[in-house]
Each structure stands twice: as structure tokens, then as C-alpha cells.
Amino acid sequence: MLRYTIRRLVQLVGVVLVLSLLLFAWMRLLPGGPVSALLGDRSTPEKAAELTKQLGLDQPIFVQYIKFLGRAATGDFGVSTGVQPGDSALDIFLQRFPATIELSFFAIVIAIAIGVPLGYLAAKRRGGWFDNFSVIGSLIGVAVPVFFLAYVLKDAASVGLGLPSQGRQGDINATRVTGFFTLDGVLTGEWDATFDALEHLILPSIALATIPFAVIFRITRAAVLDVLDEDFVRTAEAKGLTAQLIRRRHVLRNAMLPVVTTIGLQTGALLSGAVLTEKVFSIPGVGQALAIGFERRDYPVLLLLIIMATIVYVVVNLLVDLSYALIDPRIRTR
Amino acid sequence: MVLGLSSKKEKIDGVAESAGVSLAASAWKRLRRSPVFLTGAVIIGLFIVVSVLSPWLAPHNPSEPMLIDQVVKARNEIPPAQPGHPLGGDLQGRDFLSRLLVGSQQTLIVGVGATLIGLAGGLFLGTLAGALGGWVDSVVMRLVDVMLSLPSLLLAFSIAAMFAKPSQFTVILAVAIVQIPVFARLLRGSMLAQRHSDHVLAATALGVKKGAIVFRHMLPNSLSPVIVQSTLVLATAIIEAAALSFLGLGNPDDRIPEWGQMLGDVQNVFDTHPHLAAYPAICIIIVALGFTLMGETLREALDPKNRR
Numbered sequence: 293m294l295r296y297t298i299r300r301l302v303q304l305v306g307v308v309l310v311l312s313l314l315l316f317a318w319m320r321l322l323p324g325g326p327v328s329a330l331l332g333d334r335s336t337p338e339k340a341a342e343l344t345k346q347l348g349l350d351q352p353i354f355v356q357y358i359k360f361l362g363r364a365a366t367g368d369f370g371v372s373t374g375v376q377p378g379d380s381a382l383d384i385f386l387q388r389f390p391a392t393i394e395l396s397f398f399a400i401v402i403a404i405a406i407g408v409p410l411g412y413l414a415a416k417r418r419g420g421w422f423d424n425f426s427v428i429g430s431l432i433g434v435a436v437p438v439f440f441l442a443y444v445l446k447d448a449a450s451v452g453l454g455l456p457s458q459g460r461q462g463d464i465n466a467t468r469v470t471g472f473f474t475l476d477g478v479l480t481g482e483w484d485a486t487f488d489a490l491e492h493l494i495l496p497s498i499a500l501a502t503i504p505f506a507v508i509f510r511i512t513r514a515a516v517l518d519v520l521d522e523d524f525v526r527t528a529e530a531k532g533l534t535a536q537l538i539r540r541r542h543v544l545r546n547a548m549l550p551v552v553t554t555i556g557l558q559t560g561a562l563l564s565g566a567v568l569t570e571k572v573f574s575i576p577g578v579g580q581a582l583a584i585g586f587e588r589r590d591y592p593v594l595l596l597l598i599i600m601a602t603i604v605y606v607v608v609n610l611l612v613d614l615s616y617a618l619i620d621p622r623i624r625t626r
Numbered sequence: 627m628v629l630g631l632s633s634k635k636e637k638i639d640g641v642a643e644s645a646g647v648s649l650a651a652s653a654w655k656r657l658r659r660s661p662v663f664l665t666g667a668v669i670i671g672l673f674i675v676v677s678v679l680s681p682w683l684a685p686h687n688p689s690e691p692m693l694i695d696q697v698v699k700a701r702n703e704i705p706p707a708q709p710g711h712p713l714g715g716d717l718q719g720r721d722f723l724s725r726l727l728v729g730s731q732q733t734l735i736v737g738v739g740a741t742l743i744g745l746a747g748g749l750f751l752g753t754l755a756g757a758l759g760g761w762v763d764s765v766v767m768r769l770v771d772v773m774l775s776l777p778s779l780l781l782a783f784s785i786a787a788m789f790a791k792p793s794q795f796t797v798i799l800a801v802a803i804v805q806i807p808v809f810a811r812l813l814r815g816s817m818l819a820q821r822h823s824d825h826v827l828a829a830t831a832l833g834v835k836k837g838a839i840v841f842r843h844m845l846p847n848s849l850s851p852v853i854v855q856s857t858l859v860l861a862t863a864i865i866e867a868a869a870l871s872f873l874g875l876g877n878p879d880d881r882i883p884e885w886g887q888m889l890g891d892v893q894n895v896f897d898t899h900p901h902l903a904a905y906p907a908i909c910i911i912i913v914a915l916g917f918t919l920m921g922e923t924l925r926e927a928l929d930p931k932n933r934r
Contacts, residue, residue, distance in 0.1 A: 307775045314772075318788050431922070435861065435914035437868045440889060440907040443896045564779030568869060572893075582780075586787045587874045598776070598784055606775050 293617065300610050307606065312599055316357050334569045371597040374588030375581045381592040384581055385600060390472045391577035392570070396562040398493050399500035404555060407505045411512025411551075412544070420516060426509065432504030438565050442499035442572035445599075449495050456492050458574050496573045500565045504558040511554040514548035522546070548619050556612030563601045632807065649850070653927035663923035669916030674911045675728035684724035685710070689881040689887060694719035704899050714886075725883040726905055731907040732884035733864055733913070736798055740863040741856050743802035746810020749852075755810065756817025756848075757840040767814070770807040780805045782866055786875035794877045794884070797870050813853055816848035857921030861914040866909060885910050 344350050348359065363369070369381040376384055414423040449455050474487035476482070519525065520543060528538045566579030574580070578597055585594040657663045676683065686692060693705040693715035705715035713722040773781065777834040786792065786800035820826055820843075829839045864886060870876045870892025880887055888906040896903050 303771075307772050308774050311776070314783070430917050432911065432915060435911045435918060437865050437872075437886075437889065437910060439869065439872050439893075440903060443900075443903065445899065447897060505720060560777030561775045561779070563782070565659070567780070568855055568872060571873070582783070583873055586783055589787065592785070593786070594827065598780065601780055602776050622745070 293614070294444050297610070297614065300613070304610070308599060308603060311602060312361075312595070313357060315595050315598060316360060317353055319595065328503065370592030372590055372593045374590030375584045375593045381596040384593055385578065385596055388578045388581055389600075391575055392566050392579055394472055394474060394489075395493060395496055395500060395565060395569070395575060395577060395579075396559070398497035399565075400504060400555065400558065400564055402497055402501040403504035403558070406501075407508035408512050408551065411509045412516050412539075412547075414509070415513045415516035423513075427513070430506035430509045433502045434493050436502065438499060438503065439467065439568040439572055441502060442496070442569050445495045445499050446572060450552065455495055458492070458604050482601040490570070496569050496575060500562060500569045503561050504555075505566065507558055507561070508551065508554055512551050515550045516543060519543050519546045533609060545619065549616060550613060552612055552619065559608045563605060632754045645790075649928065653924075657923060657927050660923050660927075662919050663927075666916045666919030666921075666923065669912060670920060671889035673730060673913050673916065674734065676727065680727045680731050682726040684721075686724040687729040688720060688724040688883055690721075691719040692721060704895070704902065713901075715893070715894070721901070722905070724890065725887065726885075726909065729883040729888055729899075729906065732794065732882055732907070733867075733886065733910070735800070736794070736867045736884060736886070737860045737863045737913075737917075739798040740746060740801040740805070740867075741859045743798065743807025744859060745809055745856055746809075746848055747802070747806035749813060751806065751810040752813025753817065753840065753845065756814040756821075757836075757844065759818075759821070765780040766810065772811050773804075773807040774811075779866060779869060782870065782871060783875060786870050792875055794880060797867050797876055800875075801866045801869060805859050805863075808859075809852065809855060812851050813848055816851065820844045820847060850858070854921055854925040854928060855918055861917035861921070864910055865914055 326365045334589065348356060351359075360370070367382055372381055372384055374377050410426055414426050417423050463547050474486050474493070523539065525542055528542050533542075563579075566577065568579070569575070570577045570579035571583040578600070581593060582601075584590070585597065693711065696703065696705040696719060697716070704717060705711065705719055707714045711721050711723065713726070714723060716722050751766050751770070755763040776784070782800045782804045785803050786796060789796040817840075825845060825847075827841055829843055834843075867876065867884070868886030868889050871884075871887045872893060873890075876887050876890055877884065880891060885906040889903055889910065892899070892902040
């Protein structure tokens with residue numbers, strides 16, 4: 293197990309290095325790079341040349357990359373040119389990631405809390421109206437562009453339900469401990485701050501949850517259907533176990549492997565979806581920084597944030613693979 | 627020789643199954659009666675017909691600002707529905723209905739283009755890795771691993787952001803490249819599974835050339851998951867193209883409209899004129915749903931587990 297984990301972590305380092313090299317080369321070789329983005333309309337050839345030299349963009353690309361790696365080792369990933377001009381890319385990431393983690397966490401909790409039970413029920417009542425209805429619903433769920441749904445929720449629910457239409461801005465008067473707004477209120481006893489933060493999270497996390505929800509629902513349904521056909525379920529029924537016990541110990545446990553795998557893969561959808569959702573709800577998170585970064589071609593910020601997103605994605609999926617052993621004892625013995 | 631072998635193989639399969647129906651034939655038999663598949667097929671059929679005929683169906687030229695007077699007079703007001711323009715105009719005073727109709731064509735091009743490029747790339751890499759094995763396989767699969775270790779939509783955003791001048795083509799390319807590793811994995815998997823199967827062994831024993839084995843025996847037998855995946859990619863490609871436009875990474879030239887672009891470009895007026903976003907969004911949802919319905923029912927029908 294330990295050996296396996298270490299091997300996967302070494303692989304991760306390789307992936308990150310290759311990826312950073314690709315991103316670095318690709319972003320630097322572009323015409324109209326950060327220089328023209330920084331100067332905009334005020335660009336003159338002299339100014340551009342001066343800035344190019346100042347940013348070290350006139351050196352060979354591999355020299356730039358080696359220097360970049362050296363600086364990155366000390367936490368210096370360069371200075372933002374577009375998102376928050378002048379701020380260091382690492383600071384931008386550190387400031388912003390709690391908001392994105394909070395949003396993604398609530399989204400995945402919603403997706404699992406509704407998707408898994410619904411998938412189980414649909415499988416149990418295969419072919420019934422509830423099954424058909426929810427399957428069609430989940431297919432529509434993946435067909436709706438995330439940002440469109442976010443706008444609809446923002447407009448409809450803020451008017452109809454009186455929920456805040458903007459994400460948390462971070463300007464409320466509350467004590468900051470961790471940067472996680474929901475957590476800070478709990479830690480300092482400022483419960484109204486926690487409620488305020490939660491209220492601001494409802495709509496964005498619902499918007500972000502739709503696709504993971506639809507996918508988790510369908511995989512759960514398919515996995516439960518597979519398990520329900522198995523001989524051991526019939527045996528359990530035949531020997532008179534209660535329906536509840538069969539569900540918990542035999543059906544759900546055996547259906548969990550594909551579901552957990554899917555949950556891991558859906559963190560990818562969360563990370564990309566956060567770019568769109570945070571832009572719609574103006575949430576000052578990593579996703580918003582990426583959205584602005586893409587628009588303004590802020591390479592230092594983009595480079596760091598994309599690599600961080602990759603690391604999170606790979607590590608989550610590693611944890612998922614490791615959790616197989618907890619769910620399925622047959623894997624543990626191997 | 628090769629042909630004789632394959633026909634013999636079919637005969638043996640037929641005997642084993644007693645009914646003598648191929649997988650494709652039995653799948654089609656079930657699909658024909660599936661209301662879900664038929665719904666998807668009708669949606670997609672209509673979509674294709676409309677997009678092909680759209681230049682004649684559209685009442686006006688989609689790129690001509692014929693209602694611009696109303697926009698200017700009312701200081702950036704969006705022209706409402708009126709005789710001759712049942713859906714009114716857009717931000718530049720162009721006939722909205724015509725843009726929606728003509729937009730279907732570009733949307734079809736984006737979907738099909740991205741799917742075909744992704745498929746071709748995946749087919750090439752997957753066949754290479756699966757058929758040759760060894761170090762080629764290792765190199766290709768490491769590359770695929772790197773691509774798959776980025777969340778897919780984020781990869782599409784990054785690729786699109788790398789072009790200095792975004793266009794329809796860069797949108798198609800960004801969406802397509804993301805699909806290459808998915809197709810490559812699918813193909814490699816089924817190629818590997820077949821490398822030691824009896825029909826490949828038989829062909830090798832008969833002295834069939836390696837290329838012929840790969841293209842005449844292994845590839846055709848790997849196609850059904852690829853067809854299913856392509857149908858599903860057609861849906862996601864259209865949605866992802868919309869997301870690219872929303873982030874300002876789409877085609878800036880909107881003379882010839884595309885639904886994703888129409889949806890992504892009106893974000894600033896969503897609060898005041900939601901219909902400008904709602905119509906293209908509903909079109910995208912219906913078409914994506916159509917492709918998904920077809921893809922999911924195809925997957926079930928082509929799955930040998932479900933044969934009865």
C-alpha cells in the first residue's frame with residue numbers, strides 16, 4: 293500500500309513537471325503575450341522592448357524555464373499581470389483557494405447527498421415512473437451549460453426566494469482565522485457570519501452541483517442495478533435478512549466502488565465548473581482568477597493555478613484509489 | 627484469403643449463437659423499438675435538416691443590422707418582437723430568429739468538427755499504442771496520462787487561451803484535443819484485449835500481415851465503444867464551445883452566428899434581456915439531449931451483456 297502510494301506520488305511529480313514545461317513553453321511562445329496585455333493601447337515599441345527585458349522574456353525559452361523552476365522552488369511563481377496586477381501569483385492562489393474549496397465542498401456534498409439515494413431508489417424501482425423521470429432529469433442535467441443554469445438560478449432565486457445573488461465578497465465584518473468563511477464563524481462563535489456565508493453559497497453550489505449530481509446519480513443507479521442481479525443478494529433474501537440489512541451491507545457496499553471512482557473524477561468537473569460559476573456569481577475564488585486570467589492572458593497566474601488544479605485533481609483521485617481498500621476487503625489483501 | 631477467413635468467422639459465431647444475428651443487427655432491432663432512441667434520433671434528424679436548410683429557412687440575413695435604427699434611437703435598447711421579426715432583434719439590431727436558425731449550422735460544424743478531429747487523433751494514438759505495444763505504448767500512454775490529469779474543461783480553456791487570435795477553428799481544436807486521450811484510451815483498451823484473442827491468433831497463423839490484422843480485424847471489432855463515445859462527444863462539444871465563448875475564448879467574429887457564441891456573448895444583458903440567452907440555451911440543451919439520448923441507448927444496445 294505504502295509502496296503503491298509512493299509510486300503514484302512520484303508519477304504525480306513527473307506529470308507536474310511535464311505539464312509545467314508544456315504550459316510554460318506554450319504560453320511563452322505565443323504572439324501577443326503578457327507584454328501587449330500589460331501595456332494595452334499605450335504600447336510603443338520602446339516600452340514593449342523595455343518591459344520584455346524587465347520580465348526576462350528576451351532570453352531563450354529553456355533558460356526562462358530553468359529560472360522559473362528555481363524561483364518556483366522558493367515559492368516565487370512570478371507576478372500577476374492581469375488578475376491583480378503586481379501581486380505575486382502564489383499570494384493570489386493562497387488568498388483565493390479557501391473560497392473555491394468551500395464552494396466545491398458544498399457542491400459535491402449536495403451532489404452526493406441527493407445523487408446516491410436517488411440513484412438507489414431509481415434502481416430499486418427500475419422501469420417505474422420515478423426511475424424514468426429521474427433518468428431523463430439527469431440527462432437534461434448534463435445537457436445544460438453550467439453558466440446558463442447559474443444565471444437562471446441567480447436571477448430567479450434572488451428575486452423569488454430573496455437569496456443573495458452574489459457570492460460572498462469577503463467584506464463582512466467578521467474575524468478571519470482560516471480564510472474559510474463558514475469555518476471562521478464557527479471557530480470564533482460569530483454564528484451570523486457563518487449563516488451569511490452559507491446563504492451566499494446556496495445558489496452557486498447548486499449550480500456547480502448539477503453535473504456531478506447527474507453523473508453520480510446515473511453511476512449509482514447502474515451500479516446498484518448490477519449488484520441487485522447478483523446471486524449473493526438473492527441468497528441474502530432467501531436466508532431471511534431484513535431489507536435494510538441487505539441494502540446496507542450487501543447492495544450499497546458492493547455498489548460503492550464505481551460510485552467512489554466517479555466522485556473522484558467529478559472533482560475535475562467541479563474545478564472547471566468553478567471557473568464558470570465563480571464568474572457568474574462574482575465569487576473571489578481560484579475559478580474567478582482563472583476566468584480573468586484567461587481573458588487577460590495573465591500567464592504567471594494561469595500557470596500556477598492550472599498546475600495547482602492538476603495536483604488537487606490527481607491527489608483526490610489517488611485518495612479515491614486508496615479508499616478502495618477501505619470499501620472492499622478483497623483489495624486490501626492483495 | 628483474408629476475406630475468406632472473416633466470412634468463416636462469422637459463420638462460426640452464427641453457429642455458436644444459434645440465432646445467427648450479428649451484434650449490430652440485434653442492436654438495431656432493439657433500438658428501432660426504443661422510444662428513447664427514437665426521440666433522440668428525431669431531434670438530431672430535425673437539427674441536421676434545419677441546419678442544412680437554414681440559409682433558405684431564415685427570413686432575413688443573419689449578419690445584417692436591419693433594426694439598428696431602433697437600437698440607436700432607444701439608446702442601446704434591444705428591438706422587441708415585431709411584424710416580420712417574430713423574436714425581435716439582438717444587440718446589434720440583427721434579426722434574432724434568423725440568427726438562431728443559421729446558428730444551427732455553425733453549431734453542427736463545431737460539434738461534428740471537434741468530434742471528428744478528436745476521433746482521428748484518438749484513433750491514431752490508440753491504434754498505435756494498442757497495436758504496437760512496447761515502448762510506443764508506454765510513450766503514448768504517458769502522454770495520455772498527462773492530458774487526462776488535467777480536468778477536461780480546464781484543458782480546453784487552456785488550449786483555447788493559447789491562440790492569440792481566437793476563431794471558430796481554434797474553438798473546434800480546443801474542444802477536439804481534449805477528446806483525443808479519451809478516444810485513445812478506449813481504442814488501446816480494446817486493441818490490447820484482442821491482441822491475444824483467437825481470431826487475431828488465427829490470422830497471424832495464416833500469415834496475414836500485421837497491418838491487415840490491425841485494420842481489418844482488430845479495428846472493426848473495437849468500433850462500437852468508439853461510436854457510442856462519439857455520439858456523447860457531439861453533445862459535450864457544443865456545450866464546451868458555449869463555455870469557451872462565455873470566457874471570451876470563443877470566436878469573436880459573430881457575423882455568422884453559432885449558438886454557444888450567441889449564449890456566451892450576451893452575458894452582460896442577461897439580467898435585462900434573458901430571452902437573448904434563453905433561446906440559444908434551449909436549442910443547445912435540446913440538441914445535446916438528443917445526442918445524449920442516442921449515445922446512451924446505443925451504449926446499452928451495443929453492450930453484449932444486454933443481448934437476449
